[in-house]
Every structure is written in structure tokens, then in C-alpha cells.
Amino acid sequence: MEVFIDKTNQRKQLSFEGTAKQLLRKLSINSEEVIIVKNDQITTLDAKVSDEDTIKILSVISGG
Amino acid sequence: MKCEFCQKTAIAENPARCQTCFNKYVEETVKHTIKKYNLIEEGERVCVAASGGKDSITILHLLHSFGYNVEALAVDEGIHVYRDDTIRFLTKFCKERNIPLRVISYKDEIGKRLEDMVPKNKPACNMCGTFRRHILNKYSKEYEKIATGHNLDDESQAVLMNIVNAQTNLFARQGPKTRDVDGFTQKIKPLYFLKEKEIMTYAYTKQFAVGFTECPFSRESFRANLRDVFNLEESKNPGTKHNVVQKYLSMRQSSLGDNPETLKDINKCAVCGFPCNGETCKACQYKKKVANTTIKQTG
Numbered sequence: 352m353e354v355f356i357d358k359t360n361q362r363k364q365l366s367f368e369g370t371a372k373q374l375l376r377k378l379s380i381n382s383e384e385v386i387i388v389k390n391d392q393i394t395t396l397d398a399k400v401s402d403e404d405t406i407k408i409l410s411v412i413s414g415g
Numbered sequence: 416m417k418c419e420f421c422q423k424t425a426i427a428e429n430p431a432r433c434q435t436c437f438n439k440y441v442e443e444t445v446k447h448t449i450k451k452y453n454l455i456e457e458g459e460r461v462c463v464a465a466s467g468g469k470d471s472i473t474i475l476h477l478l479h480s481f482g483y484n485v486e487a488l489a490v491d492e493g494i495h496v497y498r499d500d501t502i503r504f505l506t507k508f509c510k511e512r513n514i515p516l517r518v519i520s521y522k523d524e525i526g527k528r529l530e531d532m533v534p535k536n537k538p539a540c541n542m543c544g545t546f547r548r549h550i551l552n553k554y555s556k557e558y559e560k561i562a563t564g565h566n567l568d569d570e571s572q573a574v575l576m577n578i579v580n581a582q583t584n585l586f587a588r589q590g591p592k593t594r595d596v597d598g599f600t601q602k603i604k605p606l607y608f609l610k611e612k613e614i615m616t617y618a619y620t621k622q623f624a625v626g627f628t629e630c631p632f633s634r635e636s637f638r639a640n641l642r643d644v645f646n647l648e649e650s651k652n653p654g655t656k657h658n659v660v661q662k663y664l665s666m667r668q669s670s671l672g673d674n675p676e677t678l679k680d681i682n683k684c685a686v687c688g689f690p691c692n693g694e695t696c697k698a699c700q701y702k703k704k705v706a707n708t709t710i711k712q713t714g
Contacts, residue, residue: 357626383646386615393426393434393619395416411615412642413468 372396467501469618470564493528549698598690
């Protein structure tokens with residue numbers, strides 16, 4: 352799975368099977384602070400994510 | 416997760432909504448806020464304080480699509496990369512929709528870019544915020560209202576900050592519409608009941624979202640700590656932010672009544688003539704302070 356975290360401008364390759372919520376927990380990211388984009392579609396926390404997916408974790412907090 | 420209203424795939428929780436139903440919810444929430452709090456009256460010209468970020472772009476889009484007479488006013492602090500990107504996006508956005516845009520720079524207004532006033536990595540939020548509010552007020556005088564991007568997150572944090580700082584007198588300055596004070600353009604907050612996450616979701620679906628960039632002069636602050644506390648609580652107990660703001664609005668109503676929005680005959684700054692508490696306003700004090708400073712940026 353390719354994961355991009357825009358707040359830290361990080362790209363990671365992970366092996367992960369589970370829900371988006373579990374992925375955020377693994378990355379220590381609060382779900383209230385981000386939206387999750389799975390293969391270019393916004394998705395909910397209960398969505399299944401797996402190694403074939405490209406995930407973007409976009410910060411909802413402005414940087415000012 | 417399926418949309419609770421139409422059973423399509425959901426993009427948002429609490430309640431679950433698909434993209435169409437979610438966007439409708441955002442638009443209806445803003446319409447309801449404008450109507451309930453009488454934010455914009457017929458024929459009024461509204462100036463949108465626009466940075467080019469998701470909040471101000473969403474307001475511009477919504478007010479424009481609802482048929483209001485809107486124009487955009489942006490402040491260019493002079494922060495390389497950070498502000499350049501959002502103003503570029505804002506300029507393109509306004510041009511495509513024929514929304515008039517005016518950009519006022521610190522360089523022209525204060526005499527220096529922010530980068531030439533404060534060393535990088537030093538916090539500048541107090542001074543920068545003062546200059547920004549001063550410029551927005553100065554250039555919005557010809558409009559009846561100025562719309563800002565304050566959302567439910569901002570307001571719930573502000574309520575708690577004012578309680579913790581024992582500044583409950585500042586409660587009168589909050590709310591979806593600020594007081595009508597001589598010398599100030601009345602401020603309205605159409606996104607008042609929407610969470611930051613909801614605005615970001617809407618902005619993403621409309622392709623308004625610009626990438627995350629962090630201001631090099633911002634620092635972790637008391638507000639940022641409260642934001643983390645609220646976000647943790649909201650993720651465990653959805654509705655927390657909304658409850659705090661609703662409680663505040665009830666308190667405000669009971670202590671200030673229906674019409675707390677009037678404040679007349681207040682002091683005028685001896686230098687610029689703007690309303691202020693003392694002899695000179697904070698913006699003029701800062702302007703004097705930075706006039707003779709020379710900053711050499713490193714790194």
C-alpha cells in the first residue's frame with residue numbers, strides 16, 4: 352500500500368489490511384484531523400483498505 | 416458504509432452521507448445560518464476575506480452560487496511560498512467566476528513584507544493578525560458586511576479560550592454575526608456551524624482544496640492545544656464541538672439578549688482614526704515598532 356501524508360509530506364510503503372480507522376490508529380493520526388482518500392475517492396473510516404490501494408491522508412487543519 | 420438518505424456509498428459519517436447528500440447538507444447548513452442569523456440582507460454587498468485556503472474559497476463559492484453580491488479581499492503578508500500558492504489559486508478561482516478580487520500587501524500598506532519584520536521561525540501571529548484585521552477593516556468599508564472563514568472548530572476553541580483566560584467579556588465579540596460597532600465593517604461567519612473536516616470534505620469534492628502548507632511564522636499555541644483536545648473528544652463523542660457552541664449561543668442569548676450587536680461612540684486611534692481602546696490602535700503601535708527594524712533572514 353502506498354500512503355501519502357500531506358501534513359508531513361511523507362510517502363510510505365506499508366503492508367496493511369484492515370479499515371481506514373485502523374490505519375490511522377497505526378499511524379497515530381486523529382481521524383478528526385484528516386480526510387482519507389482511497390484511490391482518489393474520499394472514504395469513511397469503516398472502509399476496508401489493503402495493499403493494492405493508494406491512500407492519501409489529507410490534513411483538514413490550515414497551516415497558518 | 417451506505418448513505419442514510421439514498422443508500423449510495425458514503426463519504427462522510429455522523430450521519431452517513433454520499434457525496435451528493437453531503438454537499439447538499441453543507442449548502443443547506445450555510446443557507447440556514449444566513450437566514451436564521453440574518454447575516455446578509457437584500458441588496459447588501461459582501462466582502463469575503465479570502466486567503467485562498469479551503470474555508471474562504473468555499474464561502475466565495477457558496478455565496479456566489481446563492482446569488483449574493485460578493486467580492487474578494489486578500490491580504491498578502493509577504494511570506495514566500497506559503498502565501499504565494501494560495502493567492503495564485505484564489506486569483507484563478509475569482510477570474511473563472513468573474514468575482515472581483517483585490518489583493519493588499521503588507522509591503523504597500525505597512526511598508527515591509529512580514530519576512531522583513533520578523534526572523535523566520537519566530538512566532539508572529541499576534542502582530543500579523545493585528546495587521547491583517549486592520550487591513551481587512553480598512554478596505555472593506557465600502558461593503559455592508561465582511562464574511563470570514565471562521566468555522567465550528569474555530570468558534571468552539573474560542574469559547575473555551577475565553578473561559579480559560581477569564582475573558583468572558585469577549586463572548587459578545589463571538590457568534591455568527593459580530594456587533595455593529597462604529598468604524599468596523601460588521602463581520603459574518605457563514606461557515607459557523609460546519610466543522611473544519613466537513614469544509615475540507617466539501618472543498619475536496621469541488622476540487623477547491625489546496626495542499627497543506629505551514630506558515631513558517633506560526634507556532635504551537637494555546638489554541639492549537641485546545642484544538643487537539645477538541646479533536647480527540649470529537650472523535651470519541653461526535654457532536655462535542657457543536658454542543659459547546661450551542662451552549663455558548665444560549666448563554667449569549669440569555670446574557671446579551673436579542674440585539675447585542677450595537678456599540679457606538681468608542682475611542683478613535685490618534686494616528687489612523689480606527690476604533691480602539693487606548694490612544695493609538697494596536698496596528699499603529701506595531702507599525703511604529705517595525706518601522707526601524709532590519710531583519711536578515713537565515714536559512
